[in-house]
Amino acid sequence: MKKLSLKAKCLCGNISFKTSGYHRDVQNCHCVQCLKTHGHHAAYSKVEEKDLKFLSKKSLKWFKSSKRAKRGFCSNCGASIFFKVIGTNSVCIAAGIFNNPTKLKTSIEIFTKGKSDYYKINSKLPKYARYPKG
Known part of the structure; x- marks a missing residue:
């Protein structure tokens, strides 16, 4: 976990926000839901909801x-x-929405059994078939 202050906005700018506090390093998720939602694996950081402040959420x-x-x-x-x-107090945020520099690093690959066949998983990162315990 890294203590950071980051800014983010969507492509059209209708959703913009700031985050503060502790950010989890990025996890790449290869589950079928992430593949269908993003069109590719997802890359998410995570913060406590109290550390997320919306500047605009017109079209959220x-x-x-x-x-x-x-x-x-x-x-x-x-x-x-x-x-x-x-029912949790945290929210995962797509890492690509943050303005650079983020100072985040990709830390693990999760739900690797769900990955599609057209890409390779980073061989240097820890891999999990599900979400790791702990």
Whole structure:
């Protein structure tokens, strides 16, 4: 976890926010939901919701993607921005939405059994078939 202050906005700018506090390094997720949502594997950081401050959320919409999670996106430009496990105090944020420099690093590959066949997983990162315990 890294203590950072970052700014972010979607492609059209209708959703913009600042984050502060501790950010988890990026996890690449290869589950079928992330593949279908992003068109490729997803790369997410995570912060506590109290450390997320919206500057604008005019077109923020949420889609309940499973019994346990929802995904936030821009209904104007289509940017996929958030993944939230319902009932938790944290929110995962698509790493590509942050302005550079982020000072974040990719740390692990998760749900690797779901990956598509057209790309390779980084062989230097730890790999997990599911979400790692602990």
